[in-house]
Amino acid sequence: MTTETMTAAPISSRIExxxxxxxxxxxxxSRVGIYLFxxxxxxxxxxxxxxxxxxxxxxxxxxxxxxxxxWPQQITFEPWLKAWDTACTGRDCNGLKPGFLNSVKITVxxxxxxxxxxxxxxxxxxxxxxxxxxxLFGLLVFGAFVPxxxxxxxxxxxxxxxGIFGTFPGIxxxxxxxxxPILTLLFRNFFAALPPELFKAARVDxxxxxxxxxxxxxxxxxxxxxxxxxxxxxxxxxxxxxxTVFAGRENMPMTVQLNNIVNTTTxxxxxxxxxxxxxxxxxxxxxxxxxxxxxxxxxxxxxxxxG
Amino acid sequence: MAQLATAKEDDAAKAAGRASGRxxxxxxxxxxxxxxxxxxxxxxxxxxxxxLYSFVLSFTNSRIFPAFGAxxxxxxxxxxxxxxxxxxxxSVNNIWFFGLLSIAANMTAGYLLAVFMDQRxxxxxxxxxxxxxPFAMSLVITGLVWRWILDxxxxxxxxxxxxxxxxxxxxxxxxxxxAIYGLVVAGIWNGVGVTMAIMLxxxxxxxxxxxxxxxxxxxxxxxTYLFIVLPMMRGAILTAFILQCVGVVRVFDLIxxxxxxxxxxxxxxxxxxxxxxITDRSNVGLGMAAATMMLLxxxxxxxxxxxxxxxxxxxxxxxx
Numbered sequence: 001m002t003t004e005t006m007t008a009a010p011i012s013s014r015i016e017x018x019x020x021x022x023x024x025x026x027x028x029x030s031r032v033g034i035y036l037f038x039x040x041x042x043x044x045x046x047x048x049x050x051x052x053x054x055x056x057x058x059x060x061x062x063x064x065x066x067x068x069x070x071w072p073q074q075i076t077f078e079p080w081l082k083a084w085d086t087a088c089t090g091r092d093c094n095g096l097k098p099g100f101l102n103s104v105k106i107t108v109x110x111x112x113x114x115x116x117x118x119x120x121x122x123x124x125x126x127x128x129x130x131x132x133x134x135x136l137f138g139l140l141v142f143g144a145f146v147p148x149x150x151x152x153x154x155x156x157x158x159x160x161x162x163g164i165f166g167t168f169p170g171i172x173x174x175x176x177x178x179x180x181p182i183l184t185l186l187f188r189n190f191f192a193a194l195p196p197e198l199f200k201a202a203r204v205d206x207x208x209x210x211x212x213x214x215x216x217x218x219x220x221x222x223x224x225x226x227x228x229x230x231x232x233x234x235x236x237x238x239x240x241x242x243x244t245v246f247a248g249r250e251n252m253p254m255t256v257q258l259n260n261i262v263n264t265t266t267x268x269x270x271x272x273x274x275x276x277x278x279x280x281x282x283x284x285x286x287x288x289x290x291x292x293x294x295x296x297x298x299x300x301x302x303x304x305x306x307g
Numbered sequence: 308m309a310q311l312a313t314a315k316e317d318d319a320a321k322a323a324g325r326a327s328g329r330x331x332x333x334x335x336x337x338x339x340x341x342x343x344x345x346x347x348x349x350x351x352x353x354x355x356x357x358x359l360y361s362f363v364l365s366f367t368n369s370r371i372f373p374a375f376g377a378x379x380x381x382x383x384x385x386x387x388x389x390x391x392x393x394x395x396x397x398s399v400n401n402i403w404f405f406g407l408l409s410i411a412a413n414m415t416a417g418y419l420l421a422v423f424m425d426q427r428x429x430x431x432x433x434x435x436x437x438x439x440x441p442f443a444m445s446l447v448i449t450g451l452v453w454r455w456i457l458d459x460x461x462x463x464x465x466x467x468x469x470x471x472x473x474x475x476x477x478x479x480x481x482x483x484x485x486a487i488y489g490l491v492v493a494g495i496w497n498g499v500g501v502t503m504a505i506m507l508x509x510x511x512x513x514x515x516x517x518x519x520x521x522x523x524x525x526x527x528x529x530x531t532y533l534f535i536v537l538p539m540m541r542g543a544i545l546t547a548f549i550l551q552c553v554g555v556v557r558v559f560d561l562i563x564x565x566x567x568x569x570x571x572x573x574x575x576x577x578x579x580x581x582x583x584x585i586t587d588r589s590n591v592g593l594g595m596a597a598a599t600m601m602l603l604x605x606x607x608x609x610x611x612x613x614x615x616x617x618x619x620x621x622x623x624x625x626x627x
Contacts, residue, residue, distance in 0.1 A: 031426075034423055034426050034428060035428070037423055038420075038423055038424070038428065038434055041420060041423075041438070042434060042437045042438070044496070045437050045438055045440070045441060045496065045500075046437060047456075048441070048452045048453065048456060048496065049440075051452065051455065051456055052452055052455075055455065063461060065469075066460070066461055066465040066466060066468075066469050067466050067469055068455075068456065068461060068462055068463065068465070068466045069466060117345045117346070120342045120343065121342075121343055121345070121346045123342075124339045124342050124343045124346075125343075128335060128336065128338070128339035128342075129339075130336050130339050130340055133339075133343070136343070136346060136347055136350040136351070137346075137350075139350035139351070139354050139355060140346065140349065140350045140354065142354060142609065143349070143350065143353065143354040144553075145553060145605050145608075145609065146354060146358065146602065146605060147556050147557055147578065147598075147601045147602065147605065148557060148578075149559075149577070149578050149581035149582065149597075149598050149601055150357075150358055150361055150598045150599070150601060150602045151353055151354070151357040151358060151361065152581075152582070152585070153361060153364070153585045153591060153594065153595060153598070154356070154357035154358075154360040154361055154364075155353070155357060156585070157360075157373055158357075176345070177349050177353055180345070180346065180349050184346065208334065208335055208338065209334075209335040209338035209339060209342065210338065210342075213342075234443055237445070238444070238445030238446070238447075238448075239445075240445060240446070240447045240559070240560040240563070240564075241559050241560065241582075245582070245586075255445055255447045255448075255560075258447060258448075258451070259447055259451075259563065259564055262451055262564075263567075271455065271461065274451070274455070275452075275455065278448050278451050278452060281445075281447075281448060282443075282444045282445070282448045285443045285444060285445070286440065286443055286444065288443065289439075289440055289443035290436070290440075293436075296439075296443070297435075297439065297504055
């Protein structure tokens with residue numbers, strides 16, 4: 001491997017290539033060191049996933065043998081079934097599936113609503129800036145930095161007044177509110193970077209606010225919408241705080257239910273079930289991550305760079 | 308509310324302006340305001356009114372419900388009480404310790420990984436996926452997994468002891484002195500991939516001429532990375548740093564899932580403190596005083612940023 005990199009790459013292609021670090025030179029020992037470091041680091045990052053999977057496939061007696069890294073001698077899927085179907089939180093023994101369904105509902109509706117609103121915001125802020133719009137936008141960006149704890153109590157009070165505290169519309173509204181700063185930023189930056197001629201031409205043709213939005217801007221915004229969807233799906237699915245406070249018992253998302261299952265103090269602690277439940281809860285965002293690949297990274301970068 | 312009022316006044320002014328030959332009021336402007344109603348309500352309703360509401364409540368003795376009677380206003384009593392509450396003092400200490408340690412470790416490890424990833428390695432995408440996947444998982448999951456790995460009876464400690472090292476001790480979460488290190492490790496596992504990705508993008512953005520020049524001058528690679536390239540990546544570093552800071556102030560899920568603030572109150576954090584006081588402990592006044600303290604660093608930092616920008620603009624104005 002090392003000799004290949006040394007000799008095979010002609011100088012011209014080296015200049016073209018992406019990475020600009022020091023070029024691999026005569027020191028093969030340092031190449032070995034580089035891979036050793038990276039592989040050790042990779043093992044550190046993979047270790048918890050390994051432990052999760054291995055533990056979830058063991059029987060309780062085998063867990064008592066206390067070798068957390070060992071592959072199960074006898075694979076069992078019982079813990080997975082139990083985690084999904086019959087694990088208990090307090091007196092309820094329905095497993096994670098109600099939480100899963102709740103999370104699906106909250107994520108689908110929450111993502112849709114928050115993205116529609118943010119897309120409209122970004123569009124209006126880029127092309128139809130009314131007086132005071134920039135101040136509002138500034139407040140929104142400020143909101144991206146405000147610790148949630150500062151506004152949670154007033155929101156609880158307000159939601160109680162409106163009668164939506166602990167309801168499905170309530171949790172959707174919460175995700176819409178707290179997704180708005182970053183998503184609006186994302187869409188505004190996207191629309192602001194479009195060539196202004198596009199907008200001007202449509203104006204000359206007599207198109208109005210909504211026409212331009214639906215016929216020109218929405219179709220153009222597909223790539224940024226994908227980024228926004230990834231950001232929101234993982235964000236809402238992984239939310240714990242808002243789910244605990246605002247969702248109420250009936251709409252309890254999967255993360256909250258998972259935490260309740262693991263922290264149920266009655267009965268024997270079934271670690272294999274706990275780990276199976278943890279994997280099940282992580283499955284959706286992990287699937288999003290592995291399917292979306294580079295888009296996911298782009299989403300983080302987009303959210304981070306301007307944040 | 309104030310914003311809404313001015314927006315309306317704008318319309319009125321524009322409508323009036325039409326008669327006097329100024330820029331005419333357009334239906335589309337109204338549509339723009341209608342279209343952004345959710346934003347107006349959020350910006351003003353949540354990020355102004357709610358914050359003010361919390362601030363005002365911090366001067367009252369509200370318990371479960373907000374109390375605004377004249378007799379409820381107790382001045383700065385809640386703040387005095389807050390700063391003599393052991394649980395809060397521990398929380399503040401913890402957030403500083405946790406924050407400084409995890410940000411420093413995360414940035415160092417992130418840069419190190421990025422540098423190693425930058426060595427024209429094979430399977431870069433595979434390594435990137437491996438370093439980044441924990442970030443897709445929630446902090447609840449991160450907390451639960453690491454709690455299991457660090458479990459004294461079944462985790463790493465038990466496993467190594469089972470191999471014959473009977474005296475082996477590695478159970479940070481059990482002791483009040485070390486529990487916070489466990490949280491740091493879990494937090495780094497979750498977030499270092501993002502830092503690495505941002506830093507790597509920063510590294511790749513550095514002009515290749517710099518590398519050539521450094522090479523001609525005979526500067527060793529590691530020194531180039533440390534003293535030449537690193538200072539040139541201010542943007543990437545700042546981005547990663549801000550992301551870390553926001554994450555640290557908000558840290559809640561990880562604590563709840565991993566230690567629940569324990570052992571005792573050893574890993575209490577401000578975010579947990581506030582939530583506990585508005586729920587289980589029903590002491591809203593004190594909770595809001597704590598919440599206001601959480602907002603303080605954010606306001607100071609943003610104020611500083613605005614000031615720096617204002618100064619830069621002034622300097623630019625003078626120069627031209």
